[in-house]
Amino acid sequence: MPSDRHLQPVQLPIDWAPDSWRTRQALQMPVYPDAVALASVQDELGALPPLVTSWEILALKQQLAEAQEGKRFLLQGGDCAESFADCSPDIISNRLKVLLQMSLVLVHGMRLPVVRVGRFAGQYAKPRSADTETRDGVTLPSYRGDLVNGPAFTAEDRIPDPRRMLKAHARSAMTMNFTRSLIDGGFADLHHPEYWNLGWVGHSPLAEEYHRMVANLGDAVRFMETLSGAEVYNLNRVDFYTSHEALLLPYEEAFTRQVPRQWGWFNLSTHFPWIGMRTAALDGAHAEYFRGLRNPVAVKVGPSVTPDQLMRLIDLLNPDDEPGRLGLIHRMGDAHIAEKLPPLLDVVKREGRRVLWICDAMHGNTESTRNGYKTRRFERIRNEIEQAFDLHAAAGTRLGGVHLELTGEDVTECIGGARDLTEADLTRAYRSSVDPRLNYEQALEIAMAIARKQVSLTPAAR
Numbered sequence: 001m002p003s004d005r006h007l008q009p010v011q012l013p014i015d016w017a018p019d020s021w022r023t024r025q026a027l028q029m030p031v032y033p034d035a036v037a038l039a040s041v042q043d044e045l046g047a048l049p050p051l052v053t054s055w056e057i058l059a060l061k062q063q064l065a066e067a068q069e070g071k072r073f074l075l076q077g078g079d080c081a082e083s084f085a086d087c088s089p090d091i092i093s094n095r096l097k098v099l100l101q102m103s104l105v106l107v108h109g110m111r112l113p114v115v116r117v118g119r120f121a122g123q124y125a126k127p128r129s130a131d132t133e134t135r136d137g138v139t140l141p142s143y144r145g146d147l148v149n150g151p152a153f154t155a156e157d158r159i160p161d162p163r164r165m166l167k168a169h170a171r172s173a174m175t176m177n178f179t180r181s182l183i184d185g186g187f188a189d190l191h192h193p194e195y196w197n198l199g200w201v202g203h204s205p206l207a208e209e210y211h212r213m214v215a216n217l218g219d220a221v222r223f224m225e226t227l228s229g230a231e232v233y234n235l236n237r238v239d240f241y242t243s244h245e246a247l248l249l250p251y252e253e254a255f256t257r258q259v260p261r262q263w264g265w266f267n268l269s270t271h272f273p274w275i276g277m278r279t280a281a282l283d284g285a286h287a288e289y290f291r292g293l294r295n296p297v298a299v300k301v302g303p304s305v306t307p308d309q310l311m312r313l314i315d316l317l318n319p320d321d322e323p324g325r326l327g328l329i330h331r332m333g334d335a336h337i338a339e340k341l342p343p344l345l346d347v348v349k350r351e352g353r354r355v356l357w358i359c360d361a362m363h364g365n366t367e368s369t370r371n372g373y374k375t376r377r378f379e380r381i382r383n384e385i386e387q388a389f390d391l392h393a394a395a396g397t398r399l400g401g402v403h404l405e406l407t408g409e410d411v412t413e414c415i416g417g418a419r420d421l422t423e424a425d426l427t428r429a430y431r432s433s434v435d436p437r438l439n440y441e442q443a444l445e446i447a448m449a450i451a452r453k454q455v456s457l458t459p460a461a462r
């Protein structure tokens with residue numbers, strides 16, 4: 001168990017309780033027709049085992065604190081939304097493979113340990129721009145993710161059903177269990193990166209570069225083992241943490257618990273919850289709920305956030321300037337980041353506040369094609385990340401991680417990349433019911449671009 005640097009409460013939030021969010025305006029909440037059923041599901045959830053433990057949460061907090069100091073780099077990625085149907089061994093292991101491959105590329109290129117955080121085992125709720133959807137004169141509640149309702153345009157699917165929370169908890173537990181078993185069984189062993197090979201490796205334009213990195217790393221591992229005369233144990237067992245947008249507060253509340261020999265409250269449904277852009281209001285229910293957690297937490301920061309608002313959010317969520325506590329995930333879009341990000345970096349730097357800056361290069365770059373697909377251009381995603389590195393270097397702050405939507409499947413949802421996917425390709429394998437994801441090859445290419453960019457920065461700016 002890691003030692004906790006904050007053995008004594010930094011400051012127990014007074015006037016906070018796991019349900020104090022109920023006194024604030026909670027945006028993006030479904031309307032459950034049966035309040036009694038909702039309460040009984042919450043009671044049932046509250047008695048079930050949690051998905052993660054407090055010591056894992058504190059270990060991650062420590063690693064995020066190190067990422068703030070430039071000693072690690074965070075890779076946070078996974079689906080836009082998990083679905084119950086996709087809780088399958090192939091999908092889970094392929095996603096793990098691509099995240100492991102990306103982290104290998106980052107470790108190799110950046111010469112830094114990578115903190116791996118999945119967007120999975122709980123990423124089942126989605127914010128929507130409208131509460132209802134109308135088709136052919138019929139109006140039904142919008143689909144809000146499998147945690148809330150079903151995607152089919154029928155009343156049966158769309159009416160929010162609290163029992164879905166029980167199913168989401170079970171699927172999250174299965175996802176965690178399988179992921180942990182794979183890792184414990186040696187799947188993530190750096191001595192055997194061939195375990196992570198995905199079908200494309202033989203014929204991808206990136207294959208050669210990837211294999212070269214794997215061979216180099218393998219040599220380095222063997223060299224270290226020869227020197228130390230022992231196996232490099234920490235390389236055959238990597239840590240994997242989970243995260244999701246903590247959107248549906250009744251679900252999150254049910255997993256907000258106290259544990260023996262620890263002070264305060266933990267959200268034990270995930271290690272690293274975040275607040276989405278649409279629910280990040282300072283006086284809203286989500287900020288109130290997050291304020292009282294001991295988990296490391298993150299907030300999405302969009303182009304409309306002002307320096308003053310950002311400072312007030314930091315004061316609310318991390319009043320004691322605790323290391324590793326707060327991640328700021330900026331998602332500006334490649335066209336706006338150069339204008340919108342620097343004032344935020346400047347104010348945080350000037351006030352001397354400790355945050356982990358993370359770049360989400362997906363959500364500011366979504367567009368619709370003429371043939372009606374929601375897509376993102378690879379070039380714009382890469383461009384936003386590269387600009388982020390430069391803007392942080394210029395401001396004297398540090399980009400400590402990236403946040404990406406990706407899958408280990410061979411989908412065609414984003415345009416561009418090594419195979420130069422076009423609008424016409426989108427019709428071939430577009431499977432996301434929400435946002436378009438990088439496929440495995442595009443994801444790996446982004447990791448290579450990050451590694452190259454980092455190397456090109458001067459040591460002082462890294």
Ligand code: PEP
Nearest residue numbers: 080276277278300331363
């Ligand atoms: C998301 O991460 O899927 C999302 C909805 O992001 P944002 O809150 O940044 O729009």
Ligand code: CO
Nearest residue numbers: 080081405435
């Ligand atoms: Co998304």
